[in-house]
Amino acid sequence: MDFVAQQLLTGLSIGSILLLIALGLAIIYGTMGVINLAHGEFVMLGAYAAWALQSFAGIGLLPSLPLIFIIVAAFGWGIERLVIRHLYRRPLDTILATWGIGVMLQQIVRLLAGGELRYVQLPPSLSRPVTIFGQEIASFRVFIFFGVAALFALTWLLINRTSQGMRLRAVVQDPAIASCFGINADRVYAVTFAYGAGLAGLAGALVAPLKSVSPEMGTTYVVDAFMVVVVGGVQSLFGAVVSAALLGEASGVLGFLSNDTVAKAAVLLAVVVLIRFRPQGLFAARGRA
Amino acid sequence: MGFSRRGLLKGVLAAGSAGAAGFPQIWIKDASVAYAATGDIKVGVLFSLTGTTAIIEESLNKATIMAIEEINAAGGVNGRKITPIIEDPASDPATFAEKARKLVVGDKCVSVFGSYTSASRKAVLPVFERQNNLYWYPTLYEGRECSKNVIYTGAVPNQQQDEFIPYLIKNFGKKFFLIGSNYIYPKEENNYCKKLLEKYGGEVVNEEYVPLGHSEFSSVINKIRNSQPNVIFSTVVGDSVVALHRQYRAAGFDPEKMPMASLTTSENEIAAMGGDAAAGHFTSAPYFMVHKSPENERFVAAYKKRWGQDKVTHFVSEACYFQAYLFKQAVEKLGDKDLTPNAIRDATMGQEMMAPQGRVRIEPENLHTWLWPKIARAKSDGQFEILVEAKEWLKPVPYAAYPGQVCTAKGLQS
Known part of the structure; x- marks a missing residue:
């Protein structure tokens, strides 16, 4: 029983971090179809924003979260206006362009902030472990879990229950018809991209106290994010949740039963096998893509 | 630049062909x-x-x-x-x-x-x-x-571990949890560590390797919780060191009772992980700031x-x-x-x-x-406190874990 509870919690914690990283990509890739290889760098920018606000402005991690969201979202908006907008009908060029943006962001951050690993402090109120189901777990991990749940609920409501979300769904289904109904597709894309980038920024800020902050940190996260979105099924927000939970539990249990090296390889192998037989992912979107 | 490189390339090619013909010395001796x-x-x-x-x-x-x-x-x-x-x-x-x-x-x-x-x-x-x-x-x-x-x-391993392992056993206990990044350095250090543990009556409760650049230590932390070791002997390198220390602290482990003992955590890594995550953990090295x-x-x-x-x-x-x-x-x-x-x-x-x-x-x-060799404990201000200093310098023994093999002026003797 102890073992089950422990593994369940660990898996949920790993899964919530995966979902946090992937949520922004699920919006940008899932709904807009833009393969954004600079996603990892948006995560990295969020982490650096947290570091800069903390060490230069003295703002702690929790109060700075809204600011970080706005900063990275604004940055994403700029990228969309300058580059992505011109490439909507050219997916291959988008891959190359976003990859290039990612490389540039890494080097710009390296030049501005230096190559050293940076340090974001754990909020003091969340630095002690808590006991859940008889298992001790870091309270910051619990905080991330609920933070992700809240962000996911918010995102779902935005897309499914607001007029802005309805416009987005209309544009995704058919931009031309949506335009005929007076929806400014251009603007919808820009806002959506900015929102996705802002989510990635929040993810970076939230993982920073548990992991390390460096210009190259994004390269591992972008792989995780794509893995979650592809396994879950593009265009399916709930698919991303299920796939993050599955991948988290699998890494947690395999890591515990054998070790993290084996777990990583086994999980990637399972993903390869899955997309071989089910290329649309676990939850394929119904309707026209 | 281009020209000299081309000349160089020709020289190397000539050396290669001469080597094939059986006259390698002419080309690669210092004289050339x-x-x-x-x-x-x-x-x-x-x-x-x-x-x-x-x-x-x-x-x-x-x-x-x-x-x-x-x-x-x-x-x-x-x-x-x-x-x-x-x-x-x-x-x-x-x-x-x-x-x-x-x-x-x-x-x-x-x-x-x-x-x-x-x-x-x-x-x-x-x-x-x-x-x-x-x-x-x-x-x-x-x-x-x-x-x-x-x-x-x-x-080399003997210069970091010979004093360190007995010190850790004496002060914290004999159950060691070995964790390292998955490549040659941690494996060789752990080979030597296991020899010393055997010699001083210590035991290995787990030996674990994580991929280079790994940053999710939940499973490792569960294993530590379940196996209740006295010392975490860490040869994790790079960004992973930072993630491991941060998550170790967030999990609420107390370095006073169960410290991490590292061969790779220096002032540089501590600056990256923050003094609060580093404080109380041990490092063995010949130099501290x-x-x-x-x-x-x-x-x-x-x-x-x-x-x-x-x-x-x-x-x-x-x-x-x-x-x-x-x-x-x-x-x-x-x-x-x-x-x-x-x-x-x-x-x-x-x-x-x-x-x-x-x-x-x-x-x-x-x-x-x-x-x-010196043994030091990290403090929250990002510096170390040196606890043990060797009374005399220690000879390097690069083959300490391999009895019968000795590096000599004439090359490796076994």
Whole structure:
């Protein structure tokens, strides 16, 4: 029983971090179809924003979260206006362009902030472990879990229950018809991209106290994010949740039963096998893509 | 540049074909590479300034450059200045080999200072052995190497662990949890650790390796919780060190009762993880920034003045610094004689000097260095508190984990 509870919690914690990283990509890739290889760098920018606000402005991690969201979202908006907008009908060029943006962001951050690993402090109120189901777990991990749940609920409501979300769904289904109904597709894309980038920024800020902050940190996260979105099924927000939970539990249990090296390889192998037989992912979107 | 490279390429091709014909010596003996007898002394500096390990190698480059600048400012060596030729191998072993070849064959450097990772050292080793040049390697490493073409100024396993393991058993208990990154260095260190544990009655409750760059330690933390060890013996490297310490602290483990004992956590890593995550954990190394000696005070002050007040010195940058001075002493000893890598190597054997950590000496038998092991505990201000200092320097034994194998002046004897 102890073992089950422990593994369940660990898996949920790993899964919530995966979902946090992937949520922004699920919006940008899932709904807009833009393969954004600079996603990892948006995560990295969020982490650096947290570091800069903390060490230069003295703002702690929790109060700075809204600011970080706005900063990275604004940055994403700029990228969309300058580059992505011109490439909507050219997916291959988008891959190359976003990859290039990612490389540039890494080097710009390296030049501005230096190559050293940076340090974001754990909020003091969340630095002690808590006991859940008889298992001790870091309270910051619990905080991330609920933070992700809240962000996911918010995102779902935005897309499914607001007029802005309805416009987005209309544009995704058919931009031309949506335009005929007076929806400014251009603007919808820009806002959506900015929102996705802002989510990635929040993810970076939230993982920073548990992991390390460096210009190259994004390269591992972008792989995780794509893995979650592809396994879950593009265009399916709930698919991303299920796939993050599955991948988290699998890494947690395999890591515990054998070790993290084996777990990583086994999980990637399972993903390869899955997309071989089910290329649309676990939850394929119904309707026209 | 292009022209000389092409010439070089032809030379190498000629050497290759001559080698195939059975006359390798004619081409690769020192005689074919004429080192400048007058003018500046050219040395290579080969640390990554970009890529994943640039984070630490940048500081190694800085310490080396500073030592060379100091030597030149004080009049150089035998009236000649040392000219460093700096190359950036970009954290990539293949680029290391290519840049090493350029420094040795193209620039005719008499020595090269470089490398942080074992992978990069292994990659350049064939270049230095074939060209019979000399590589100065400042990093602590796993031992089990015996080359006439490398001077090793960092610690080998016996110099970090011989005192450390018994100390940990005595103060915390005998149950050890071994965790390392998944590559040669942690595996060799753990091999030696297990030998020592056997000798002192300790036991291994788990031995675990995580992928390089790994940052999710939930499963490891569960295993630690379940196996209740007394000491976590860590040879995790790079960004992973930071993630491990942060998550260890967030999980609520108390370093007073169950500390991590590391061979790789220096002032540099502590700055990256924050003092609160590092406080209370142990490191064994020959040098710490807080070490009290006139040489070290001078070194730290000069380093901060040259590179910035917020910079730290650590056990690898210290070795970078003193090995440049050992090079100078060896060249001085040669006087007017021909300055070849071979002659420098022979003159380096047995050289001694007062380094920031204490008096160091190059062991003539195996070209490793006699060092001063120390055990220290990290504090929340980002510095260490030295708890144990060796009373005498310790001989380097690169094959300590392999009884029957000894590195000698004639090569490996087994």
